Amino acid sequence: MKKTWYRESVVYQIYPRSFCDSNNDGIGDINGIIQKLDYIKDLGVDIIWLSPIYDSPLEDNGYDISNYYAIHPDYGTIEDFKNLLNEVHKRELKLIMDLVINHTSTEHEWFKEAKKSKDNPYHDYYLWKETPNNWTSFFGGSAWEFNQSTNEFYLHLFAKNQADLNWENKNVRDEMKKMLRFWLEMGVDGFRCDVINLLAKTPGLPNGKNRIILVGKEHYMNHPTVHTYLKEIKSEVFNHYDCFTVGECVFITPEIALTYIEEEKELNMLFQFEHMAVDNYFVKWFLRPYKPIRLKKAFTKWQYAINNRGWNTMYLENHDQPRSISRFGDLEFPYELSSMLAALFLLQQGTPFIFQGQEIGMTNAGFSNITQYKDVETHNIYRIGRKIFSHKRMMKKIKYMSRDNARTPMQWDQTAYAGFSTAEPWIEVNPNYKTINVAKSIQNQESLYHFYKKLIRIRKENQTLVYGDYQDLMPKHKTIVLFERKDKNNQFLVLCNYKNKDQKRPKQIDFSNYEIVLSNYSTDASFLRPYEVCLLKQKNHA
Ligand code: ISL
Ligand code: CA
Numbered sequence: 001m002k003k004t005w006y007r008e009s010v011v012y013q014i015y016p017r018s019f020c021d022s023n024n025d026g027i028g029d030i031n032g033i034i035q036k037l038d039y040i041k042d043l044g045v046d047i048i049w050l051s052p053i054y055d056s057p058l059e060d061n062g063y064d065i066s067n068y069y070a071i072h073p074d075y076g077t078i079e080d081f082k083n084l085l086n087e088v089h090k091r092e093l094k095l096i097m098d099l100v101i102n103h104t105s106t107e108h109e110w111f112k113e114a115k116k117s118k119d120n121p122y123h124d125y126y127l128w129k130e131t132p133n134n135w136t137s138f139f140g141g142s143a144w145e146f147n148q149s150t151n152e153f154y155l156h157l158f159a160k161n162q163a164d165l166n167w168e169n170k171n172v173r174d175e176m177k178k179m180l181r182f183w184l185e186m187g188v189d190g191f192r193c194d195v196i197n198l199l200a201k202t203p204g205l206p207n208g209k210n211r212i213i214l215v216g217k218e219h220y221m222n223h224p225t226v227h228t229y230l231k232e233i234k235s236e237v238f239n240h241y242d243c244f245t246v247g248e249c250v251f252i253t254p255e256i257a258l259t260y261i262e263e264e265k266e267l268n269m270l271f272q273f274e275h276m277a278v279d280n281y282f283v284k285w286f287l288r289p290y291k292p293i294r295l296k297k298a299f300t301k302w303q304y305a306i307n308n309r310g311w312n313t314m315y316l317e318n319h320d321q322p323r324s325i326s327r328f329g330d331l332e333f334p335y336e337l338s339s340m341l342a343a344l345f346l347l348q349q350g351t352p353f354i355f356q357g358q359e360i361g362m363t364n365a366g367f368s369n370i371t372q373y374k375d376v377e378t379h380n381i382y383r384i385g386r387k388i389f390s391h392k393r394m395m396k397k398i399k400y401m402s403r404d405n406a407r408t409p410m411q412w413d414q415t416a417y418a419g420f421s422t423a424e425p426w427i428e429v430n431p432n433y434k435t436i437n438v439a440k441s442i443q444n445q446e447s448l449y450h451f452y453k454k455l456i457r458i459r460k461e462n463q464t465l466v467y468g469d470y471q472d473l474m475p476k477h478k479t480i481v482l483f484e485r486k487d488k489n490n491q492f493l494v495l496c497n498y499k500n501k502d503q504k505r506p507k508q509i510d511f512s513n514y515e516i517v518l519s520n521y522s523t524d525a526s527f528l529r530p531y532e533v534c535l536l537k538q539k540n541h542a
Pocket of ligand 1: 060064100138158194195248320321377403
């Protein structure tokens with residue numbers, strides 16, 4: 001298997017607005033990130049991914065870019081950014097940026113020109129129709145919005161201020177390549193490519209099949225032409241730099257994933273979403289009770305399908321998902337559950353991505369009043385959902401699933417506003433910050449934070465845990481996870497009791513042949529305790 005730095009790395013995702021506020025205006029910023037670089041380095045990670053910090057009206061917190069070359073003043077200046085990059089590299093860390101090129105903000109100069117008239121040179125940068133087709137937006141409702149001055153509608157697969165770009169237009173592609181070179185020349189080490197499997201659309205933008213949700217998807221998801229565009233960017237830009245790309249690919253199967261990542265032909269790796277649907281019916285608002293076996297099955301499926309052909313990403317959280325410990329188990333045993341989850345995703349084959357606060361066990365905010373939520377998607381869904389469901393029912397869904405659950409300020413210590421800022425933050429702090437925070441986690445040697453540190457170190461010290469083959473040794477068991485990582489030098493086992501009760505150890509392991517490398521219980525026992533996890537290494541592996 002090909003060895004590369006980005007396969008061996010662990011990534012830490014920062015949501016800049018909520019990470020650390022250096023000038024006390026209630027909003028996280030670049031200088032705040034610089035202040036915390038030693039903390040990040042100390043955790044043992046290698047790469048930082050920044051969610052968007054570009055200029056933007058912030059309707060979707062920066063995923064609506066109005067200028068690809070400027071930093072939003074809330075976060076600082078381009079000089080601050082260069083300084084950050086320098087400080088990152090000084091510590092032998094790398095930094096990747098978010099790349100949002102499926103759409104721009106309607107405040108982008110291109111769109112402001114485009115909407116003026118049909119013969120404006122920028123008009124063709126976007127996608128228009130005189131009569132909207134039936135496609136729906138990811139954030140609910142029609143994907144079309146009327147534009148008075150040209151008497152037509154423009155396409156927005158996300159919020160209505162996020163206009164989809166027309167990638168068929170060569171100028172759009174050239175602009176994007178130019179922009180990528182700008183950041184790469186500055187020293188940026190790669191990109192996380194937002195909804196990259198949506199770039200190409202069927203010419204003529206025909207109606208989609210009748211469906212309840214994602215109407216039109218067969219015309220904009222994994223369209224064959226997207227591969228042409230990605231190959232073009234790769235050969236003309238990415239191949240000329242030592243950088244890496246991770247594509248966000250919504251609703252993707254392993255077979256389709258390989259069309260992007262097999263032998264890294266277009267992207268180095270991608271985010272899939274199958275394991276994010278273990279508590280819903282593939283649409284986040286249609287909730288179903290969580291079952292561990294679904295998580296295990298989803299992981300195993302991707303491990304087998306991608307092994308030797310491409311490279312997986314491993315993640316449990318990001319800025320669009322609820323907190324993992326509020327979701328994948330019960331909070332009766334927060335430390336045991338969260339450390340077990342940490343081992344489960346960090347010890348599989350793939351590059352692990354940790355979302356800020358995950359390493360200290362931050363939980364869902366669970367705001368109960370709709371005005372406490374800031375996310376555009378949450379408000380859209382509330383408005384649409386209320387046409388059918390009661391306020392109570394909608395709030396229950398939102399409390400569990402809203403993206404704001406992950407976006408509350410990073411909990412640094414037990415001072416006011418969790419040490420994130422001295423001013424009132426743009427979004428409320430989770431009230432549990434006095435018990436869950438970085439300062440406490442560092443102090444307590446038995447904390448989740450220290451468990452993460454150990455796991456990251458162990459992964460780094462054992463190439464078998466990076467590149468070794470994965471095998472699920474108990475695929476049918478509902479509440480025990482047992483998998484193997486193996487190469488010609490070593491064999492490791494990861495054993496999890498995915499249950500809040502004691503269980504018998506699986507008979508198939510002869511424990512005398514193994515040494516315990518890591519466990520989330522400090523004492524030994526002949527049975528498995530609630531959410532117990534251990535990493536075992538075979539003695540004298542031949
Ligand atoms: O969180 C979701 C809505 O339920 C996902 O469907 C999400 O919209 C999808 O994963 C795409 O996400 C990315 O692009 C969006 C942006 O809002 C997200 O924050 C970003 O991660 C549009 O740019
Ligand atoms: Ca600030």
